[in-house]
Amino acid sequence: MNAALFIALRRLRLPIIALILSYAISVTGLVLIPGMDNEGKTVEISWFHAFYFMSYTATTIGFGEIPYAFTNAQRMWVTFCIYLSVTVWAWQLAAIIALAQDRTFLAAMKRGSFSRQVRRIREPFWLMCGYGQTGALLCDRLGHAGQRVVVLEKREQEIFELELHDNGLSVPALLADARDAEVLMMAGLSHTQLAGVLALTSDDATNLGIAAAARVLNPYVPVYCRSETPSVAESALAFGTDMLVNPFKVFTDELRLLLINPEAHTLFTRLTPTHGTGRLSERLCPEGQWIICGYGRFGRLVVDVLTEAGRPCTPIDPTLLNISAKAIDGVWQDELDELKNAHLPYAAGIVVATGDDTRNLALVALARQVNPDIYVILRQNDDHSAMLFHALQPDMLMVPSMMVAQQCLAAMTSPMLLRMHDHLLTMPADTVHRLLANLPHQDTHVWEVFLNFDESPAMFTLFCQDQQIKLSDVLRDNRERDRRMESYVVALLRGGKFLAAPDEESLVLLPNDRLLMAGAVSSQYRLALTLRDERVLTYVLEGIDRPDGWIWRWFAARKERRNEKN
Secondary structure (H helix, E strand, C coil): CCHHHHHHHHHCHHHHHHHHHHHHHHHHHHHHCCEECCCCCEECCCHHHHHHHHHHHHCCCCCCCCCCCCCHHHHHHHHHHHHHHHHHHHHHHHHHHHHHCCHHHHHHHHHHHHHHHHHCCCCCEEEEECCHHHHHHHHHHHHHCCCEEEEEECCHHHHHHHHHCCCCCCCCEEECCCCCHHHHHHCCCCCCCEEEEEECCCCHHHHHHHHHHHHHHCCCCCEEEECCCHHHHHHHHHCCCCEEECHHHHHHHHHHHHHHCHHHHHHHHHHCCCCCCCECCCCCCCCCCEEEECCCHHHHHHHHHHHHCCCCEEEECCCCCCCCCCCHHHHHHHHHHHHHCCCHHHCCEEEECCCCHHHHHHHHHHHHHHCCCCEEEEECCCHHHHHHHHHCCCCEEECHHHHHHHHHHHHHHCHHHHHHHHHHCCCCHHHHHHHHHHCCCCCCEEEEEECCCCCCHHHHHHHHCCCCCEHHHHCECCCCCCCECCEEEEEEEECCEEEECCCCCCCECCCCCEEEEEECHHHHHHHHHHHHCHHHHHHHHHCCCCCCCHHHHHHHHHHHHHHHHC
C-alpha cells in the first residue's frame, strides 16, 4: 500500500468510523420512525430516501422534507441527527487539516510524487547525491543542454534553492539521506535510463557510502565520487568507483599545465569553455620565490607542483610555527608577522590556501599592500563569499565546488577530454598551434563520435565493404560538399592509442575509431546525419545525390538503364 495512503487512513480512522456510525444511526432512525402522507395515512421512509435526505442535510446543503412533510417525532429525530452530523463532520475536517500539516504525511506524499516522477523518465538521466554549489552548476549546465537530473539532498535549504533556480528542465528532488539504499532505489538506481551516479556531498565518508551502495546495487552504472581524503579515495577505488574527483588535484593539474605549457593551457580553456577554469587573468606565473600560506592538503600539492616547475617555495602555516590553534587572533597576528618576514616585497607569487576565508582575505590584502604586483593564487572555501573573492581580482581562484563541477562536466561531455588534458603536458608546440588556429575563440562545442554500428551505421556499412574513407572526406558539409564543416578533430582514440590533432588529409578511418570533435553545435548534428544516412554519406563521399524513397529510386534506376541502352 502507498505510504501516504496508509498514514492518511491511520490518522483518519476514528473520524471516519464516527462519520459512518452517525450516518448509520441517523438513516436507521428515519426508517424506523413512521411518517404521514397528505391524506393522514401512515407511511415509512425507504432506506434510499432516508440516506438521500441525510446526505444533503448533514452536509448543510438543505433541500426539504421528502417524500412528505415530517411529523413532530421525525423532526425531533432529524434535529438530533443534525447536531450529531455537524459535530462528526467538524471532527473529520479538523482531522484532515491536522493531517495536511503532519510532517510524516507530507514527507510520504513527497516521496510518492518523487518516485512517480522518476519512473516516468524516458530519457537518460544522472542521479546527483548532494546539491550545493557543485550541484547547482551541474544542474544548470546539464539542464540547459537537455540532460535530465535527479537530486537527493538532506539539507532542506538546498532543496529550497533548487526549486528557485531555472535549470531548463524540471529536476525531481527529494529531501533524504542518499546513503539509504531504499532511497537510492527510489531515486532510480535500477532505472534502465540511468546514465550515472554523482556522489558530490562535502563529506567524503558520505560520498564513500553512496559510491559503495551504488556499486553493490547496480554494478554496471558509472559512479563519480568526490573525495579529498587519501584514505577515503583508496576505499572508493576498492569499490570500483569509475572516477574520483579531488578538487585540490584538479586545480593543481591545471596549475601544472599553466606553468609547463601556457599555450596548452589556453587550448585547454578553449576546449572547456562552459566547464570553468581557475585562471582569472592573462598573466603568466612568474619566475622567482613563492610564498605558501596554509600547508594543508591543498598547500602541499601546490608546493609539489611549483617545485616541479622550478619555483622555490616558502611555506607559512600556524602548525609549522608551533602556535596554539585556540588563540585565533594570535595565530593571525603571528602568521601576518611571519608573512612580512618571508621576503614578501621580493616574492614573485603567493598562494593563500588556508581553510578560513576571512584569514585568506586578510593575507591577500596584506600581500597586495606590501607587493602590489605579486601573483596571487587564492583559495575560496565558502561558495557564498564569491563576490568578495572576485572583488580582490586574484590571478587564479581555487573554488572546490567549481573544480568538481569542471571535472564532472568534462567526463560527462567526453571521457576522451580527460585523456586529452593528460596529453597536453607533452603535446608538441606545432600541434598546439594548429589546434588553436582551427578552433573558434568562443562557444567551442566538444563532443565524441564513435564509428561503430550503433552510432554510425552508414559508415560501418562501408567499412564492411572494405572501402577506405579519409577523415577529410567525412568532414565535408552535407549541404554543399565543396565546403568544409566548421568542426575539427582534436584527438583520435584507436585500439587504446591516443593521437592528438591527427592529419585529416592522410588519416584513413577504421571501424571502432573514436573521435574527439570540436566546433559549432550545428556541425555535430550535420556530422551525425552524414554518419547515419547512407544517401547523405554517398553525396558527401562521391557527390552523387541519390533519390530518397524506393519509388524515386526505381525511377532513377529505370532512367539509368535507358541511358545505358542509348
